[in-house]
Amino acid sequence: MRIFDPHIHMTSRTTDDYRALRDAGVLALVEPAFWLGQPRTAVSTFTDYFDALLGWERFRAGQYGIEHHCTIALNPKEANDPRCTPVLDVLPGYLAKDRVVAVGEIGFDSMTDAEELAFRHQLALAVEFDLPALVHTPHRDKAAGVRRTLDLVRDSGIDPGRVLVDHLNETTVELVADTGCWMGFSVYPDTKMTPERTVDVLLDLGPQRVVVNSAADWGHSDPLSTLHTGRAMLAAGWREDDVDLVLWRNPVAFYAQSGRLELPSESRDFAAVPTDPTSPKDPTPARRDPTRSPGPNATFEGNSILRGARA
Amino acid sequence: MSPPEHGVPAGGPPDPDLAELRVAFARAVGAGRRDWPVEAAAEPARLATAFASAGRLCGRAPLAELPGWTCDDAARVLLLHAVSAAAVRECDPHVHNGRTHPTRGDLPALVRALYEGGDARERRAILRALPYLPCTPHPPEPNAGTLPDPHACLCRRLLVEDALRTNDHRLVAAAMGPCGYRALAPEAWRHGVLKCVFLGLPLGPTVTGLDDRADAELARMLAGFARERAAAGRPVPADIAPITSRFTPTPEEY
Numbered sequence: 001m002r003i004f005d006p007h008i009h010m011t012s013r014t015t016d017d018y019r020a021l022r023d024a025g026v027l028a029l030v031e032p033a034f035w036l037g038q039p040r041t042a043v044s045t046f047t048d049y050f051d052a053l054l055g056w057e058r059f060r061a062g063q064y065g066i067e068h069h070c071t072i073a074l075n076p077k078e079a080n081d082p083r084c085t086p087v088l089d090v091l092p093g094y095l096a097k098d099r100v101v102a103v104g105e106i107g108f109d110s111m112t113d114a115e116e117l118a119f120r121h122q123l124a125l126a127v128e129f130d131l132p133a134l135v136h137t138p139h140r141d142k143a144a145g146v147r148r149t150l151d152l153v154r155d156s157g158i159d160p161g162r163v164l165v166d167h168l169n170e171t172t173v174e175l176v177a178d179t180g181c182w183m184g185f186s187v188y189p190d191t192k193m194t195p196e197r198t199v200d201v202l203l204d205l206g207p208q209r210v211v212v213n214s215a216a217d218w219g220h221s222d223p224l225s226t227l228h229t230g231r232a233m234l235a236a237g238w239r240e241d242d243v244d245l246v247l248w249r250n251p252v253a254f255y256a257q258s259g260r261l262e263l264p265s266e267s268r269d270f271a272a273v274p275t276d277p278t279s280p281k282d283p284t285p286a287r288r289d290p291t292r293s294p295g296p297n298a299t300f301e302g303n304s305i306l307r308g309a310r311a
Numbered sequence: 312m313s314p315p316e317h318g319v320p321a322g323g324p325p326d327p328d329l330a331e332l333r334v335a336f337a338r339a340v341g342a343g344r345r346d347w348p349v350e351a352a353a354e355p356a357r358l359a360t361a362f363a364s365a366g367r368l369c370g371r372a373p374l375a376e377l378p379g380w381t382c383d384d385a386a387r388v389l390l391l392h393a394v395s396a397a398a399v400r401e402c403d404p405h406v407h408n409g410r411t412h413p414t415r416g417d418l419p420a421l422v423r424a425l426y427e428g429g430d431a432r433e434r435r436a437i438l439r440a441l442p443y444l445p446c447t448p449h450p451p452e453p454n455a456g457t458l459p460d461p462h463a464c465l466c467r468r469l470l471v472e473d474a475l476r477t478n479d480h481r482l483v484a485a486a487m488g489p490c491g492y493r494a495l496a497p498e499a500w501r502h503g504v505l506k507c508v509f510l511g512l513p514l515g516p517t518v519t520g521l522d523d524r525a526d527a528e529l530a531r532m533l534a535g536f537a538r539e540r541a542a543a544g545r546p547v548p549a550d551i552a553p554i555t556s557r558f559t560p561t562p563e564e565y
């Protein structure tokens with residue numbers, strides 16, 4: 001099984017986790033910028049954090065054979081603190097960097113006016129920098145939050161095929177299914193989805209435009225929940241090719257729209273399974289939906305396959 | 312020693328020289344990107360974005376003719392050199408074709424801002440570019456007599472010292488290259504060598520001027536490191552012995 005974890009906060013994790021991730025087949029991942037548990041009070045603590053995502057964390061992951069990418073944004077929780085909102089002014093510099101594969105996590109936490117302002121501003125930045133957007137959905141009043149999220153996505157003019165709406169569950173996924181946005185499931189003990197519930201949802205939804213992530217962070221979480229979900233899919237009778245689509249090709253296709261993925265050369269033939277032409281296809285044709293084409297060895301314009309020594 | 316002339320890199324000519332770097336870069340990237348560094352330097356308002364994009368535009372493959380160099384490193388070094396060359400030639404009011412260009416006096420702050428805003432690959436390229444950039448003349452520092460380049464800019468030394476404070480092999484290695492050889496005071500340089508040993512970086516290919524700058528104090532520090540390693544039952548890197556044996560400290564100096 002080759003795994004691309006599209007949402008995991010490695011800053012909060014240990015080197016044992018890196019080792020376990022690589023052993024589980026996680027060859028590449030995306031670390032979204034989010035909050036750190038302790039609220040921040042100044043712009044410089046954000047820039048130090050962003051620099052760590054571009055620098056030290058990338059280096060740390062590389063030592064364990066994992067290609068680290070990140071997304072950069074002012075998160076919705078801290079968008080409510082006027083001491084933090086000037087972070088919006090420093091984002092353009094970061095959005096020009098290598099391996100910054102989306103604007104995120106943006107979205108709503110408590111659905112305040114300040115959150116909406118930051119959300120709209122950052123959707124516009126995604127359009128301006130030609131980057132996808134990773135959208136966090138709130139834990140409280142989730143359905144209303146998802147509806148409002150989709151309104152703002154529509155207003156922004158961003159291509160829905162470049163938006164990943166994350167932390168969905170049984171009750172909120174149907175709001176997103178017909179919008180053309182990608183659907184993310186965070187398989188997270190206690191508060192989000194279990195592997196078994198995720199497999200049940202996938203049975204209804206099919207494997208197209210779906211990604212599964214661990215969202216592991218400083219809370220009670222499991223960085224290997226992508227692996228557990230893949231195993232649960234196989235146990236429920238899914239084909240290996242569908243597991244590969246959900247755990248590798250889908251997240252790769254979504255973030256490859258940035259043109260900034262750098263994937264290890266071994267991932268091209270790592271447990272590759274030929275695409276079955278009879279596998280169910282998304283019935284809604286999307287203008288830029290990359291899931292329609294990629295086979296296991298697909299590469300994408302602007303992204304690179306790393307050969308030999310990593311830089 | 313008199314201050315270096317405007318526009319002349321301090322501390323002797325860098326190796327490879329600019330012409331060699333240009334040729335190797337042009338061969339690697341082809342006609343499509345060969346002129347990218349000069350073109351990007353002509354757009355000062357977009358410099359930071361261009362600098363960040365060098366790897367995506369020019370690639371990151373090693374340069375076949377220059378071991379240790381990659382396309383993106385060379386692209387960034389040539390871009391910074393083109394910016395500095397334009398700035399050195401600058402005359403008032405610094406506006407050409409409607410664009411405001413940095414003046415020579417702006418260069419240190421400009422390089423520092425690119426470094427501070429850069430990711431590790433950008434920072435490495437800036438460290439590698441320093442020997443190709445003209446030094447801003449200034450009075451020698453108080454202990455400058457002990458430096459290979461007594462006029463090495465303070466602003467450069469700060470960047471090299473910043474890189475040595477990281478734990479990133481790429482930055483530490485770049486800091487102990489030509490820029491560190493010229494700019495670091497003896498104490499900082501010795502600790503840089505020791506840090507390379509700790510990180511498992513091979514001293515020969517990493518540390519510029521190792522034979523020139525190695526001294527009895529460095530040999531003492533390395534001998535101590537070797538003893539700790541041996542006591543822990545761990546291997547002692549082979550590149551330590553030539554330095555420790557060269558200065559053969561007596562037992563009480565340990």
Ligand SMILES: [Zn+2]
Nearest residue numbers: 032034105215
């Ligand atoms: Zn998150």
